[in-house]
Amino acid sequence: MNSIIKIKNIATVFLEEEINYSSLTKAIGEYKALLSELSNINLEEETARSNIHFETGKALGTTWAAMCVNDMIRTKMFVKGINAAVLLLQKKKKEPIHILYAGTGPYAALILPLLAIFTEKELQLTLLEINKASFDNMLSVMNALGFTKFIHTAEQTDASVYKIKNPSLINIMVTETMQHALVKEQQVPITINLMNQLSTETLLIPQNIILELALMDSEKFSTHLLNKNQADYYKLVGRIFELNTGSFVKFEKDVDAKIIFPEVSFELSKENMNDFDKLIILTTIQIFGNTYIKLNESGLTMPLIIEDISHKKSTDSLIRLWYEINNVPGIRFELINKTITE
Numbered sequence: 001m002n003s004i005i006k007i008k009n010i011a012t013v014f015l016e017e018e019i020n021y022s023s024l025t026k027a028i029g030e031y032k033a034l035l036s037e038l039s040n041i042n043l044e045e046e047t048a049r050s051n052i053h054f055e056t057g058k059a060l061g062t063t064w065a066a067m068c069v070n071d072m073i074r075t076k077m078f079v080k081g082i083n084a085a086v087l088l089l090q091k092k093k094k095e096p097i098h099i100l101y102a103g104t105g106p107y108a109a110l111i112l113p114l115l116a117i118f119t120e121k122e123l124q125l126t127l128l129e130i131n132k133a134s135f136d137n138m139l140s141v142m143n144a145l146g147f148t149k150f151i152h153t154a155e156q157t158d159a160s161v162y163k164i165k166n167p168s169l170i171n172i173m174v175t176e177t178m179q180h181a182l183v184k185e186q187q188v189p190i191t192i193n194l195m196n197q198l199s200t201e202t203l204l205i206p207q208n209i210i211l212e213l214a215l216m217d218s219e220k221f222s223t224h225l226l227n228k229n230q231a232d233y234y235k236l237v238g239r240i241f242e243l244n245t246g247s248f249v250k251f252e253k254d255v256d257a258k259i260i261f262p263e264v265s266f267e268l269s270k271e272n273m274n275d276f277d278k279l280i281i282l283t284t285i286q287i288f289g290n291t292y293i294k295l296n297e298s299g300l301t302m303p304l305i306i307e308d309i310s311h312k313k314s315t316d317s318l319i320r321l322w323y324e325i326n327n328v329p330g331i332r333f334e335l336i337n338k339t340i341t342e
């Protein structure tokens with residue numbers, strides 16, 4: 001079977017409405033085998049494992065970026081969501097739909113399956129990647145598949161400061177440069193930098209990323225992961241942060257043009273502190289429309305434990321939280337024991 005037919009078959013599975021774990025596992029296995037066959041990189045080498053560190057977070061080394069494909073629901077849902085956005089725009093627009101894909105990794109894995117379905121007259125791409133080995137490999141995979149006709153622009157560059165050459169051309173901006181709870185990597189600075197240069201009509205993928213504070217019972221959570229029937233392993237406290245096109249306008253900047261994210265605070269009652277043993281951040285990702293990555297479906301939506309509260313019992317507390325971009329971005333918080341402070 002030739003490579004294009006293989007990718008088309010893989011795309012068909014990714015685009016299925018329902019999640020069928022057995023056909024998805026098979027499709028991901030075939031996808032990885034094909035990508036590896038088309039690649040020139042040695043993922044075992046030490047240099048391929050090196051992350052790149054910035055003042056605003058890190059970019060994954062080629063080995064780790066390549067491994068992202070294994071996160072099945074992530075890969076499926078991004079491809080499915082991008083496809084839905086393209087189909088929606090095609091109803092309004094005759095010219096090619098132009099996708100800016102920031103952080104392609106070594107395979108441009110979230111867009112590649114769609115290139116076997118759409119023509120270059122329907123889709124055009126601007127591809128950005130900071131890591132040279134990943135960038136070079138991505139271009140050679142594109143070349144091997146005859147997909148260079150889709151590439152309008154490809155640059156090895158830092159997408160968090162990149163100045164877009166033709167912002168009016170871009171219809172969709174895609175980036176998956178994140179971990180759960182938006183820690184460590186550059187999803188937030190990349191999204192803000194690029195979306196601030198694009199028209200308000202440009203579709204953002206993921207359309208929305210929501211971070212919420214919750215209390216967790218770790219034992220019930222383990223049961224939930226094993227057989228999924230323990231739904232009451234957490235109690236939602238409140239929303240901390242959202243990353244969508246509407247949220248940019250709300251972000252203020254300080255004198256050095258550093259973004260100050262809004263702070264939120266919540267009361268945590270004595271009873272709640274007693275019933276649960278961990279404070280966690282939940283991540284929900286709306287890829288596009290009704291395509292979501294739900295809680296625990298992917299590494300990107302696993303709870304992040306921020307505090308063990310098993311020893312902090314029998315007091316009402318207050319928690320203040322805010323997002324911060326520095327060399328290790330993420331949620332910062334202060335937990336205040338009210339019986340001490342009042």
Ligand SMILES: C[S@@+](CC[C@H](N)C(=O)[O-])C[C@H]1O[C@@H](n2cnc3c(N)ncnc32)[C@H](O)[C@@H]1O
Binds near residue numbers: 068106128130
């Ligand atoms: C999590 S990996 C995902 C790779 C690929 N998109 C996929 O889904 O399989 C993120 C990729 O974004 C790249 N990246 C991270 N920060 C970047 C930045 N500031 N500018 C350009 N690329 C970046 C990393 O080098 C890495 O290849």
